[in-house]
Amino acid sequence: MPKPSKALETFPNPAPGRDYAIHMRIPEFTCLCPKTGQPDFATLLLDYVPDRLCVELKSLKLYIWSFRDEGRFHEAVTNEILDHLTTATAPRFMRLTAKFYVRGGIFTTVVAEHRKRGWKPQPAVELGQQETQSSIHTGEAT
DSSP states (O other): OOOOOSOOOEEEOSOTTSOOOEEEEEEEEEEEOTTTOOEEEEEEEEEEEOSSEEEOHHHHHHHHHTTTTOBOOHHHHHHHHHHHHHHHHOOSEEEEEEEEEEETTEEEEEEEEEEOTTOOOOOOOOOOOOOOOOSOOOSSOO
């Protein structure tokens, strides 16, 4: 059975000559409140433009799982995860959004970003909205 791990594995970017975005939704993040020891739950949204390396998904899953029994403030854990991911992958751009569920009547969202020195995104190209088809419906707009 797999065990939680702080090791992040990577693989070579298959298209290093192109800027493209990778979006991941990680709905099962948990850590402990450092004050009360009670569990905190969050959905993490990871968006990045890879440079030479991409993060491998199974290692990311086990890495995220490794925080389950650790006490962390929301702001600290969001920045810690971003630091570890940027150290492992050295992306052109990375944004981690942590949407924590209600605690004491307060929802908390923490957004942390990293930009590679000198990197500037290409201008966005606006195309007409295309209807997407999927066999999975999450109830959320993509």
